[in-house]
Amino acid sequence: MQNNDSAVARLGEARKKILDQFSRVIVGQSHVIEELLICLFSRGHCMLEGVPGLAKTLMISTLARTLNLSFSRIQFTPDLMPADITGTDVIEENITSGARDFRFLEGPLFSHVILADEINRTPPKTQAALLEAMQERQVTVGRIRHQLADPFFVLATQNPIEQEGTYPLPEAQQDRFMFKVFVKYPSAQEEFEIARRTTSTLVEQVTAVLSAAEILDLQRLVREVPAADHVIRYAIALVRQTRANEDGAPDFVRELIHWGAGPRAVQFLLLGAKSRALLHGRTHVSTDDIQALAKPVLRHRLVVNFAAESEGITTDDLVDRLIAITPTRDEELTSDARFAKMFAN
Numbered sequence: 001m002q003n004n005d006s007a008v009a010r011l012g013e014a015r016k017k018i019l020d021q022f023s024r025v026i027v028g029q030s031h032v033i034e035e036l037l038i039c040l041f042s043r044g045h046c047m048l049e050g051v052p053g054l055a056k057t058l059m060i061s062t063l064a065r066t067l068n069l070s071f072s073r074i075q076f077t078p079d080l081m082p083a084d085i086t087g088t089d090v091i092e093e094n095i096t097s098g099a100r101d102f103r104f105l106e107g108p109l110f111s112h113v114i115l116a117d118e119i120n121r122t123p124p125k126t127q128a129a130l131l132e133a134m135q136e137r138q139v140t141v142g143r144i145r146h147q148l149a150d151p152f153f154v155l156a157t158q159n160p161i162e163q164e165g166t167y168p169l170p171e172a173q174q175d176r177f178m179f180k181v182f183v184k185y186p187s188a189q190e191e192f193e194i195a196r197r198t199t200s201t202l203v204e205q206v207t208a209v210l211s212a213a214e215i216l217d218l219q220r221l222v223r224e225v226p227a228a229d230h231v232i233r234y235a236i237a238l239v240r241q242t243r244a245n246e247d248g249a250p251d252f253v254r255e256l257i258h259w260g261a262g263p264r265a266v267q268f269l270l271l272g273a274k275s276r277a278l279l280h281g282r283t284h285v286s287t288d289d290i291q292a293l294a295k296p297v298l299r300h301r302l303v304v305n306f307a308a309e310s311e312g313i314t315t316d317d318l319v320d321r322l323i324a325i326t327p328t329r330d331e332e333l334t335s336d337a338r339f340a341k342m343f344a345n
Contacts (some may be wrong), residue, residue, distance in 0.1 A: 010218070011041070011218055011221065011279060012278075012279070014209065014218065018063075018067070018210070019033065021062070021066045021206050021209060022059075022063075022066065024206060025062045026059055027186065027193045027197065028190035029054075029059065029186075032181055032183055033059070034279070036060075038179075038276050038279065038293070039179050040063075040067075040151070040153055040215070041215075041218050041222050041279070042219070042272050042274070043151070044177070045134050045153065045176065045177050046153075046154075046156075046177060046180075047119075047155075047156045047158065047177040047179065047180045047300065048156070048158070048183055049157070049160055049183065050182065051160065051185075054184075056157050057117065060115045061073070063113065064113040065208065066208060066210075067112075067208065067211075067212075068208035068209075068212070069111075069112035069113050069151070069212060069215075070111040070149065071112070071113045071114075072111035072113070073108075073115040073117060074108050074115065074116055074117060075118070076117060076118050076119050076120075076126070077121055078121060078122065080126050081125070082126050082128075084107065085129060086133070086139040086140075086146075087104060087139070088105055088107070089103065089142060090102070090103055090105055104141065106146075109130075109133050109148060112149045112152060112153065112212060114154045114155065115157070116154060116156035116157070117157050118157060118159055119158060120158050120159075120168055124170070127169065128173075131176060133152075133154070134176050135176055137152050149212075151219065154177075175300075175301060177300065178268045179272070179296035180296055180299050181296055222271065223271070223274070225277055226284060227274065227284075227285040228284070231287055231290065232266075232270065233334070233343070234287045234290055234326065235266050235269040235273075235290050236266055237326050237342065238269070238323070238326055239260075239263075239265045239269070240342050241253060241322050242265075242301075242322070243257075243260035244257050244258070247341040248340075248342035250321075250325060252318070252321060257302055257318065258303045258304060260302060261298055262301070265297055265301050268297050269293060269294070270285070272289075273285045273286075273290050273292075291328075294323060299316055302315040304318070
């Protein structure tokens with residue numbers, strides 16, 4: 001990695017400015033904001049889950065304003081069709097010549113930051129249209145492909161209550177999201193500050209601190225961060241242990257997990273760890289970075305069985321147990337008979 005000091009300084013300065021702007025509008029939720037930034041600079045997409053009224057929409061719109069990016073909010077409803085988000089061809093008549101031709105009208109997906117609000121309330125057909133945009137960064141209308149803006153960042157929200165009449169995201173689409181982040185209730189002190197700010201005439205203004213070109217440069221910079229072989233092995237060990245049919249998988253995984261995480265989880269763990277390292281002023285990745293991001297990367301990629309559900313065991317609980325039994329030192333990891341079976345395949 002070239003110009004290490006200047007690279008770290010650039011991203012560290014950007015992080016400080018962004019957090020300063022956020023603090024003018026958002027009270028608390030520091031872990032959510034950090035995970036959003038990690039996801040953005042890793043060129044991923046993020047799913048937010050939390051009850052109504054926790055400022056998820058305000059948080060995302062503030063992020064777009066802070067980064068000087070265009071922003072679209074799409075309210076997903078049961079009657080929303082793919083053309084409503086991708087855009088559509090319309091017939092346009094030339095007043096002078098009288099000739100008619102098709103013209104493409106861009107939909108709300110043609111922005112840098114997309115808030116897909118309550119994504120689980122729209123039918124699979126519309127969810128699939130969003131999936132193409134997330135993965136390919138393009139939309140297809142008829143036979144024509146239209147490239148989307150770059151950077152392109154999708155943040156989808158899910159409401160964990162009132163699940164009747166919803167369309168749960170299939171595992172394949174959930175896997176396209178780099179992180180699943182839980183937005184929790186504020187503390188008593190934070191709620192006091194929220195009440196004080198939002199019931200007065202005070203309106204804080206947010207200043208843009210980065211441009212789209214600078215964000216693209218920082219996204220490229222993240223991929224230049226080196227990851228040692230033992231860090232890569234540690235990430236692989238965590239992910240492969242989630243697969244019940246894997247040699248060396250722990251007994252509790254075989255008993256409680258129906259379906260484990262795929263290779264994309266390893267990729268996102270490493271990319272997120274690289275971004276986190278830079279944001280924290282380091283030019284190398286450690287196993288601490290992998291551990292810090294294990295829950296947001298893995299929680300929506302593990303499918304627990306009925307035994308786990310009946311005992312109230314969550315995917316976060318299982319990730320904690322996996323971290324506890326996975327050695328962080330390379331010599332311990334490679335000499336362990338259970339992991340030797342895993343790496344032999």
